[in-house]
Amino acid sequence: MAKIMVIAGGEWQCPIVQTAKSMGHTVICSNLYEDSPAFTYADVGEVADVLDREKNLWIAKKYKPDAVLTDQSDIAVPTVAYVAEQMHLKGIGEEKAELFTNKYKMREFCEKHGFPSPVCYHCTDYREAEEALKKLGRAIIKPLDSQSSRGIYIIDSPEQLKEVFEKSMSYSNNEKAVLVEQYIEGTEFTVDGVKTASGYQVTAISRKNHFSYNPNVANELLFSWKDADYDYKELEELNIEMVTEMGLPFGMSHAEYKYMDGKYYLIEIAARGGGTKISSDIVPFMSGVNSNAKYINMLLGKQEHCNIQHDMSKYSVLGFLDFREGHVTRISGMDRARQVPGVLEVALHFKEGDQIYAAQDDRSRVGHYLLVADSYEQLRSREKQMKDSIVIEYGR
Known part of the structure; x- marks a missing residue:
């Protein structure tokens, strides 16, 4: 089988490392810390900052991988493109990597091609x-x-x-x-997709909600194929047109939009799958497509096709737990929470003895969960049961 180099090795890169391993490949993973989570699943872990292009190129020359990739990490995308070009491996190219990571380039592109943007x-x-x-x-x-x-x-x-x-x-x-x-006032959405030999197709759409105390940080992404208040078909078609015009040659994308005055405005778009396990867990449930496996195969030169399943009854949620600030003395109920039907994952980002605070950005949220269901009512019922199972106790 092949040798795969994965640049970035945090918690959200674990799934693509595991996918590559399950396909029989050898995985070399680079990340800044010696105890990086994805190193546990990789064959080789090499310490390197994902922003350090030359160090990652040195690692690639050392192991001579057949493909280099990342997922669920924006900042690694330019490094992956650079290493791939230097090693003469398949990639999206440095120019496309710049377009999909530099927010000003995105704004210039939208203005030039007539797409709504701030x-x-x-x-x-x-x-x-x-x-x-x-x-x-x-x-x-x-x-x-x-x-x-x-x-x-x-x-x-x-x-x-x-x-x-x-x-x-x-x-x-x-x-x-x-x-x-x-500043665009309005509801925010995410759109995930994948470009294969079948063309570019949307694999998941979510409607975002945000913490009341911080409107820049999401507390929920509700995934479905329909919405009573917004035209998802229009959003899907806009995203297909935009990604096609931007020229993504293959692979995954993750975009964020806001709706204002009858238009969907692009906030940002990335050439990688959605983070917090959207690409690895939510997308397969919502679309029936394992986009991570298809991405790996395409990098290795295989032709992949997609048959997206738009099951209107399916719902899923990526939610972020929120507890009052304070010194945590005891945590209980996590095993019960994980046993609730439809719960793919629930995790706390703190432990007993920690002081917890309100979220200031995406990385400071105190916990997350992924949950799937066959109806909206079932989703909310399972979500309540899961949340009610978790008990946090505080001390002085």
């Missing part, structure tokens, strides 16, 4: 950001090329901008710049 300004210093805020009024500031909602803030005044500008800038990776852009 008015935005590329700012390299505070003065430019202040001028942009004056033009926009209420705005949102975000790093040029980060992930996990880090460094994203809603700003209404110069005082707020001054408070968060350096924080936001610190999360930009390849270029020290931020975007100050029009």
Whole structure:
């Protein structure tokens, strides 16, 4: 079988490493930490920052993989493209990797091709950001090329901008710049898809809800093929048109949109599967397609086709647990929660003895769960049963 190099080895890369192993491949995984979760499942773990292109290229030259990839990680996409090109392996190319990770490039693309997107300004210093805020009024500031909602803030005044500008800038990776852009009021959606020899097809759509105390951080992604308030067919067709126009040659995509004034506005789009196990767990349930396995096969030169199943009765949810702040002294009920029918996974990101806080970004959420069902009512019933099973006790 083949040798596969996976760049990034956190919790969300474990599924694609496991998929590659289940297909009989040897896996080399690189990540910043010696105790990276995905190293447990890989044949070889090599310590390297995913942003360090040359170190990852050195690892590739050492092991000579047949394919190099990542999933559920934006910041690894440019490194994967670079290593693939240098090793003469199949990949999406550095130009496409830049388009699918640089938010300003996305905005330029949308403006050029007539897709709705927020008015935005590329700012390299505070003065430019202040001028942009004056033009926009209420705005949102975000790093040029980060992930996990880090460094994203809603700003209404110069005082707020001054408070968060350096924080936001610190999360930009390849270029020290931020975007100050029009704040789009409205409901947010995600759209996942896969490009195979059958063309590009949508594999899952979700409607997002957010924490009441932080509108930039989602507390739920509800997946279905229909919505009483929004036209999912229109959203699906828009996403197909956009990804096709952007020229994704093959592989997975994950996009986020907001709906305002009768239009779906692109917030961002990535050339990888949805994080927190959307691509590995939710997509197969909602579409009947194992896009991770197809992605690996395509990288190895195999021709793959898709037959997406739009089962209107299916629902699934990626939810994020929220508990009051405090010092946790005891956790109970997790085994009961995991035994609820339809629960694919439920996990806490803290332990007894920890102090927990309200979520500031995607990575600081205190727990998550993935749950599937054959109807909306069944989904919510199972969700309540699962949540009621978990008991958190606090001390002083």
